Amino acid sequence: MNDTFSLPVLTTEYVTDGVRVDELDFTNCGLSVAPFKASIISIAPGCSSPVDQHEVRECWVTIGGSGQLQRDDDFGQLQPGSVVYFASQQKHQVHNFGDVPLTIFSTWWKP
Amino acid sequence: MNDTFSLPVLTTEYVTDGVRVDELDFTNCGLSVAPFKASIISIAPGCSSPVDQHEVRECWVTIGGSGQLQRDDDFGQLQPGSVVYFASQQKHQVHNFGDVPLTIFSTWWKP
Numbered sequence: 001m002n003d004t005f006s007l008p009v010l011t012t013e014y015v016t017d018g019v020r021v022d023e024l025d026f027t028n029c030g031l032s033v034a035p036f037k038a039s040i041i042s043i044a045p046g047c048s049s050p051v052d053q054h055e056v057r058e059c060w061v062t063i064g065g066s067g068q069l070q071r072d073d074d075f076g077q078l079q080p081g082s083v084v085y086f087a088s089q090q091k092h093q094v095h096n097f098g099d100v101p102l103t104i105f106s107t108w109w110k111p
Numbered sequence: 112m113n114d115t116f117s118l119p120v121l122t123t124e125y126v127t128d129g130v131r132v133d134e135l136d137f138t139n140c141g142l143s144v145a146p147f148k149a150s151i152i153s154i155a156p157g158c159s160s161p162v163d164q165h166e167v168r169e170c171w172v173t174i175g176g177s178g179q180l181q182r183d184d185d186f187g188q189l190q191p192g193s194v195v196y197f198a199s200q201q202k203h204q205v206h207n208f209g210d211v212p213l214t215i216f217s218t219w220w221k222p
Contacts, residue, residue, distance in 0.1 A: 005180060005187045005195040024194055026170075033168060033196065035146035035220055040192065057144060059137075061216045063174055063192050069116060076116045080191075081151065081174050081214060083135055084116040085144065103192060105172045105216065109146055 009040075018047030018096075021106075036109040043067065043102040048095040058086040058108040065102035067094040078102070120151075129158030129207075132217075147220040154178065154213040159206040169197040169219040176213035178205040189213070 010025040020042045026034040043049060043065075060083070067078040071092045078084070078094060086092050088111050096102040121136040131153045137145040154160060154176075171194070178189040182203045189195070189205060197203050199222050207213040 005182060005185070006193045007196060026196065033198070034170065038170075038194070040194070059145065059149075061172055061174065063172065071116060074116070082117045083149070083151070083216065085118060085137065087144070105194065107218070 016047075016050050018044030019049055036107045038105065038107040041104040041106050043094065043096045043104075045096055045099050045101065049093055051091055051093045053089055053091045054108075055088050055111065056108040057088055057111055058092075058106060060084045060086070061105040061107075063103040063105055065096060065100045066098045067096050067102045067104075069094045078104075127158075127161050129155030130160055147218045149216065149218040152215040152217050154205065154207045154215075156207055156210050156212065160204055162202055162204045164200055164202045165219075166199050166222065167219045168199055168222055169203075169217060171195045171197075172216040172218075174214040174216055176207060176211045177209045178207050178213045178215075180205045189215075 007024045009022045011023045013021045015021055021039050023039040026032050026038060062078045062080050062082040064080055069076050069078050072090055118135045120133045122134045124132045126132055132150050134150040137143050137149060173189045173191055173193040175191055180187050180189050183201055
């Protein structure tokens with residue numbers, strides 16, 4: 001019996017100032033139970049994620065806080081419940097101009 | 112240029128009193144860009160999801176509100192940021208005893 005069932009963290013990476021990425025452990029006996037990888041991205045107030053661009057497809061679900069997102073040449077607002085998809089090679093960067101942490105569930109997979 | 116990049120809703124289903132499931136549209140030209148399906152589950156205060164049990168694997172990410180989760184014989188608390196995995200055939204049901212909606216991002220896929 002657990003207080004919470006939340007998945008354990010596999011690795012923690014501080015990718016730049018104020019940006020922490022906790023990869024979640026979807027493995028069981030070393031095998032992945034999911035066709036994707038996933039992490040929790042935390043961006044401190046006043047901080048921004050690095051510009052990211054990669055072959056894998058990605059999806060962000062905003063859990064808490066808010067952010068200004070740039071995806072290629074488009075700009076938009078992230079708020080709790082926003083679900084955003086990034087196609088392969090789409091550039092993306094988010095800025096947390098708020099006063100609380102911006103928390104994102106990120107999942108990514110090969111095309 | 113969008114106010115938000117949030118994915119559109121494909122279908123909306125009211126599965127029982129106070130429980131709404133909005134399946135998100137991960138298709139492009141009819142083809143899925145993701146190896147999973149996904150929905151936003153909204154559970155009104157005082158309401159519960161039906162007991163669910165199925166072959167597909169599932170993952171819940173809690174976005175807002177809180178809930179009491181039962182997974183087989185275990186009980187736990189959902190809060191924003193909780194990420195929970197359900198193996199094939201694991202029974203799961205959540206009760207929203209709070210006074211705000213419980214909002215969950217759900218994703219599921221074949222084993």
